[in-house]
Amino acid sequence: MSQTAPLHYKTDVREQYEELPYPYRDPEKEGDSFMSCDPISLTGLCHTGWAGMRDLRKGVRILIAGCGTGDAAVLYGEELLGTDSEIIALDLSSKSIEIAQARLKKRGLSNVTFHHISILDAPDAGLGEFDLIDCSGVLHHLPDPDAGLAALAKMLKADGMMSIMVYAQYGRYSVYLVQELMRKLMHANMTRQEKIELTQSFLNNVPEGHWITVNNSLFLEDIRFPDGSGLYDLFLHSTDRAYTVPQIYDWVEGAGLMIHQFYSSMADESLYTPESYNSDPKLTAIFKEKSTRERQEIAELMNGNIARHFFSASKEPKILAQFADDMVITYGPMQWLFTHLLAPFISALEGAQLGDRVSGNPRPFDLSPPLHITKTRHVIALMHAIDGKRSIGTIIADIAKASGDTPEQVRRDFELLYNEYRARQIVFLRHESIPPYKTGRDIIARMKAHQTK
Ligand SMILES: C[S@@+](CC[C@H](N)C(=O)[O-])C[C@H]1O[C@@H](n2cnc3c(N)ncnc32)[C@H](O)[C@@H]1O
DSSP, rough: OOOOOOOOOHHHHHHHHHHOOOOOOOOOGTTOOOOGGGGGSSSHHHHSSHHHHHHHTSSSSSESSSOOSHHHHHHHHHHHTTOOOEEEESSOOOOHHHHHHHHHHTOOOEEEEEEOOOOOGGGGGTOOEEEEEEEEEEGGGGEEEEEEEHHHHTTEEEEEEEEEEBTTTTTGGGHHHHHHHHHOOOTTTTHHHHEEEHHHHHHTTOTTOOOOSGGGGTTHHHHHHHHHHHHHHHTTSSSSBBBBBHHHHHHHTTTTOOEEEEEEESGGGGGGOGTTTTTOHHHHHHHHTTTHHHHHHHHHHHHHOOOOEEEEEESSOOOOOOOTTTTTEEEOOHHHHHHHHHHHHHHHTTOOOOTTTTESOOOSSSSSOOEEEETTHHHHHHHHHHOOSBHHHHEEEEEEHEEEEEHEEEHHHHHHHHHHHHHHTTOOEEEESSSSOOOHHHHHHHHHHHTTT
């Protein structure tokens, strides 16, 4: 860790994260499993930020701003091991950095450089400019989030991209009710542990119908952390604000950036698509007349329960990767999970009639709208064929040859399936000249090999 110290910060925010690093992570258990949020994996970022055309293992500079206990540091450290890309992580809390470092050490990773500084100090710390800035769950804890975003914008390369998460207002209504309640119940000289215990007493007997009982699945992970850090972060934080979609647009554009894409924690942009919630023709006709921003504002209000906004932002317009013969379709690092979760769709499609739609939620663990897959002549063969290795053109040629159908017919079916998957961000594209990025399985295997050395 560099020996600098934070200069510009709010004292109680720093003290909280020194005492209760967040999220709770035990370095001793490091490597037992690997979960990733696909859109912030290299696979997802290459698709979203660089049209699937850039190998992000070559000379890329990444800044993790507010790295906490190291989730993103572990992900990028693993994905970029043995490459010449550079990963810099900073945080206000030295204790959090210590945990992140212990996790990396347990994995045998030494390719992340840590700085104990504030985001507000970073532009003057000589860190240089970055291709990617990851800032998740941090800016809403700054007393002046505008200053925080402006500091990050100064360090973003002209063609770089930021991946940001901030709290969403409507889905956190229940959290703000409990925060307000706890402010009324606490007194100034209580310790953090006493405040946690008081909050726990309330949560043990929440009256039926309280909003926190309605949408608590959104916050369960936090509430369960054994050290109370999640509970404190959620209900007792001194500095916490939330945004609506229009507020995010105004905020981001005010910093000289543009919104590129919204997605959910598990990568689902359909959360921000009004048609996901209602297909009544009267309403869909109105949705069609709206701008992208208005459509996203409407979707947030229709969902009513989005608790966190994940989005990418940039200085220059960016184009998502496009479906074409020389691109490879991949499920991203959590490929094994999707292969497993999509299996019931394949069984249902086998029994369906041509033109039928099979619907379901391929992510039972979040609140996303359902995925619909249309039964076409080639859909099942196509679902089996997506392997993250063969290009779209090769798959089309192989299926056309095996079925005796024309490549054009197979391509039409493929495009329909791709668009259905894409609406749910189940797949990503990369150019065939770029070797595959690591999957979660590759990462677990490397970690196991390291442990047995
Ligand atoms: C809720 S945690 C999120 C950690 C991590 N990004 C994650 O998603 O797991 C917020 C983190 O932001 C850090 N933080 C808050 N204000 C900061 C500032 N001004 N500069 C740098 N880090 C800050 C805290 O110390 C804490 O580790």
